[in-house]
Amino acid sequence: MLGIDADCAIEWMAMDLRQLQTLLVVAEVGSLKKAALRLRIVETALSRQIRLLEEELRTPLFERHGRGLTPTEAGRRMIERARPILADLDQLRSEMLSRRNAVAGRVAIGLPWLLLDTLSSRLATGFIPRYPAVNIRLVGGVSNQLRRMLQSGDLDLALFFDVEPAPDPQLKPLFSERMLLVGSRACGYRLDRPLPFTHLAKVPLALPEVEEPFRAHLEALARERKLSLDVRFEVGALQALRALAMNGLAQVFASLHAVRADLEVGLLTA
Template sequence: MELRQLTYFIEVARLNNFTRAAERLSIAQPALSQQIGNLEQELGVKLFKRTGRGVTLTEAGEQFYLGAERTLAEAQKAKDSVKEFINYPHGNIMAGALESLVQTRLPKLLVEFGKEYPGIKVFLRENTTEPLLDALKKGELDLALAHTLDVKYSPNLMNIVTPKGVCSKPLYQDELVLAVAKGHPLENRKTISINDLREESFVSFKKGSGIRSQLIAACLSEGFEPLIAYECASPRTLVAEKLGVSVLPRLMAESPGPSISVLTLDPPLSRWVSVFYCEGRYLSPCAKIFLSFVEKYLVSEMED
């Protein structure tokens, strides 16, 4: 058994597809299939079962997957240990982040991180919660900063499910507010309830967004489904053009940009932002340093 075979096996298991795994590994699909076949022959068990759209792990495959990840993690750890990493941290990280974070908290965080660890390069993938967690599970990200679902609304939050094997640490809580255009009939209200928004059109984040799911859940709990007229990564811009109202994190709503009015929701809504990573999967020294920095920076920022 070779480490290469374990790498191939894990990629197929993460993607549930031989073709996509072969593309990711930059090898021909027949060669990948042959290596997996050799591995199954050596082990004496079938690791995958074919489905209509790809493959899934057998019971034996699921058990082998856990050991394979641990073995590759130890191999990578051994490689890192000979790089004198502690004396001069260097390497690359692939991190995922919510669109709202990229527009508010992350720029300053990345600047400060770059000053302290100039040898570590952070590559950022911006998206909503659902695709970020999917990419994390597939091994495309080292970690992800995403929306933690509020258990209060979980019965109606059907679009987002945290993948099996993904765990998280809460970082901070964001107040959610209502953003309306200047001159909107609701502009002079100090507070507003979700129930008062039955007749409004909404500008929302894209599907897969935790805030979008939380908005839908809050509206459903009041007996109506919100009319989402537009969806985009920056709802505030469309709100300012009077294309609808939007539920946003307060920091995002009050950041510099097109002029809007911000109303407090009563009862209040909030969202937790957490850092997600795969349980048992190896985190490189770079990723561990970035994870520790993110935790300290965001928590201290909220306490200031």
């Protein structure tokens, strides 16, 4: 994981709701084996999910003992906060479903290349059953391009990255998360072992296009430190970035949300 000072931290996305659901199930049944059966995943993958979450939060959430797992004080606080969040989402889902027949038409949605693969199918599977009369047009692009299309009216709504919140009243920050430096298994990166920023000057990189605010911000930080970045590839699509990293051709930046599954099975390290 790349370590950056707090004043220049690059924050991006929010905690995956799947983590909260997993946390509640494990706490309820008190056993990884029983939780894995209920969630229909293998026990080793579930154990890795819990460990990654604990590493991300830098605190143990469960006490392990012969009878199973018991939430720690931090785990109990997480559970107390997670229950109303998921309940509110269930209520919101019910309310939206009750109104779905009143919504019809066409909507153009812009997504950054980095998230197009992961979000497009989720958007379709979550949106279409609730709003069958709505036609969705998905547009991929870099953040600055999506912003211009939104301002010109070519898009009805768009999700894009930015380092600093914009003053535009039409834009609303949705979530934030640190970007991780991601490499192959051979890199041996660990979430609980931050790297100095100078490490970036020693490895080949694959970065998004120059129009992406994250790329501009990263290069500005490098210039401030008089570092030269070895950018071998300019790539926006997540699948291409994953392939480059897995094959050891370059190291890439991605959010934990985007590469969690690869980290859990050991295909990538961050």
